[in-house]
Amino acid sequence: xxxxxxxxxxxxxxxxxxxxxxxxxxxxxxxxxxxxxxxxxxxxxxxxxxxxxxxxxxxxxxxxxxxxxxxxxxxxxxxxxxxxxxxxxxxxxxxxxxxxxxxxxxxxxxxxxxxxxxxxxxxxx
Numbered sequence: 001x002x003x004x005x006x007x008x009x010x011x012x013x014x015x016x017x018x019x020x021x022x023x024x025x026x027x028x029x030x031x032x033x034x035x036x037x038x039x040x041x042x043x044x045x046x047x048x049x050x051x052x053x054x055x056x057x058x059x060x061x062x063x064x065x066x067x068x069x070x071x072x073x074x075x076x077x078x079x080x081x082x083x084x085x086x087x088x089x090x091x092x093x094x095x096x097x098x099x100x101x102x103x104x105x106x107x108x109x110x111x112x113x114x115x116x117x118x119x120x121x122x123x124x125x
Contacts, residue, residue, distance in 0.1 A: 002026035002114040004094045009119030012084050016123070020079040022094030022116060031097035031106050032070060032077045036090035036121075047079060048097060048105040057105035062088075084123045091118040 008020040020034070033048035047058045047068035056068055067080040077094055095112035097105075106112070 002028060002096055004096065004114060004116035006092065006094050006116045006119040009092060009121045011122045011124065014084060014086055014123055014125050016084050017080070017082045018084065018121060020081065020092055020094075020119060020121075022077040022079075024075045024077065024094075024096070026114075028075060028096055030099045033095050033097050033106065033112055034068060034077075034079045035093045035095055035109055035112075036088075037093070037118075038087075038090040041090075043093070043109055045107040045109065046092070048107060049077065050100065050103060050105060055103040055105050057107060059107075081121070084121075086123045086125045088121060088123050090121060092121050093118045 003025045005023045012018050029051050031050050034046040035043050037043040049056045049068045065083045070077045094116040096114040097112045
């Protein structure tokens, strides 16, 4: 059984930063990803990282501002969010993706099988 617990959300001003953490338990030798869901919108891919950490992928809207990383010794995945914008307001979810030895980073939410409960990020203008 895999459990994912997100933390680090909160209120930030536009232009500010937040760092999300996802503490994982169970088998997570997998690609891990961050998704978000804003009110009235579908859940969307934000960032993903392979188990080795050598490959990452980002949604176009966050490239250059968000950075995903992981510490496999601590079984924790991070999302550093800089230059936040009001449109980044959403619930952010950590999720376990497919096991893969390739450098491909899955971005389709249907490829992710375990999800955390989410953490709210609110960015004020």
